[in-house]
Amino acid sequence: MTYTMLxxxxxxxxxxxxNRPTPYCCNTFKKYNKQIKMVLxxxxxxxxxxxxxxxxxxxxxxxxxxNGALVLDRQKVISSTYITIELIEKVWAICENxxxxxxxxxxDEWFAPNPSERITxxxxxxxxxxxxxxxxxxxxxxxxxxxxxxxxxxxxxKETADKAIKQxxxxxxxxLGIYRSNDTLxxxxxxxxxxxxxxxxxxxxxxxxxxxxxxxxxxxxMSMLQEAGLGIAVGNARKAVKEVADHVVAPFNEDGVAxxxxxxxxx
Numbered sequence: 552m553t554y555t556m557l558x559x560x561x562x563x564x565x566x567x568x569x570n571r572p573t574p575y576c577c578n579t580f581k582k583y584n585k586q587i588k589m590v591l592x593x594x595x596x597x598x599x600x601x602x603x604x605x606x607x608x609x610x611x612x613x614x615x616x617x618n619g620a621l622v623l624d625r626q627k628v629i630s631s632t633y634i635t636i637e638l639i640e641k642v643w644a645i646c647e648n649x650x651x652x653x654x655x656x657x658x659d660e661w662f663a664p665n666p667s668e669r670i671t672x673x674x675x676x677x678x679x680x681x682x683x684x685x686x687x688x689x690x691x692x693x694x695x696x697x698x699x700x701x702x703x704x705x706x707x708x709k710e711t712a713d714k715a716i717k718q719x720x721x722x723x724x725x726x727l728g729i730y731r732s733n734d735t736l737x738x739x740x741x742x743x744x745x746x747x748x749x750x751x752x753x754x755x756x757x758x759x760x761x762x763x764x765x766x767x768x769x770x771x772x773m774s775m776l777q778e779a780g781l782g783i784a785v786g787n788a789r790k791a792v793k794e795v796a797d798h799v800v801a802p803f804n805e806d807g808v809a810x811x812x813x814x815x816x817x818x
Contacts, residue, residue: 552762558591559767561593563788564767565803570677583816587764591614594730598679619748619750620633621701622753642723643690645722646705652664664686666683667706704736727740728740760779761779763775765781767784769788773792776795776796777795786807787803
């Protein structure tokens with residue numbers, strides 16, 4: 552099989568312990584980026600992906616952001632799917648009920664009502680910047696502009712996240728993509744998209760991913776690993792992700808993706 556595109560998740564898959572690709576990873580991508588199209592696929596906002604593209608030498612390639620809700624090709628919008636204001640308000644009401652903080656993302660903007668240590672950590676880890684304003688202000692402005700959110704990020708304790716995600720899944724799970732990235736963090740995207748649909752928007756109408764190799768570690772990577780011609784989980788991936796993958800390689804902190812590419816292109 553000839554593979555024409557490589558699609559890789561970032562956090563927990565491609566990035567090293569310092570939330571950046573290692574020098575070895577960067578050199579490997581630069582070495583082979585003329586042999587295969589390389590596309591980053593993430594839950595991150597665009598500015599949290601651009602600097603990684605540059606480090607890997609693939610800044611002229613498209614990116615799939617927000618788990619497929621926004622797809623860009625050199626900042627040109629290829630595909631954009633919003634969470635509606637009505638749904639945002641329903642999620643926000645549940646957050647208020649359980650004391651869970653909400654962050655709202657649209658295009659390359661991130662809004663939150665109040666500073667917190669968690670937000671500071673997220674800014675550092677993703678090299679992005681939040682704007683603080685009351686959620687009512689954000690929603691009001693988006694209503695006037697007829698915009699919505701590409702992603703909602705909910706931050707709480709394990710206990711409050713447990714309660715919130717249960718109600719979210721029971722009441723909105725049929726219209727939203729609800730994904731728990733860790734014990735205290737819930738990410739929400741439009742229900743009609745995922746990483747797989749984001750990749751398909753780049754395939755000129757083709758619906759098959761058989762000529763794609765994909766790398767991932769978490770539940771939101773499963774669809775693309777299952778549909779890709781070659782789905783590869785890193786060694787630190789969730790058990791369920793490893794079970795749907797064609798291969799399992801070394802963990803993210805051992806440059807599993809880069810080592811696989813070296814072996815693949817030197818067979």
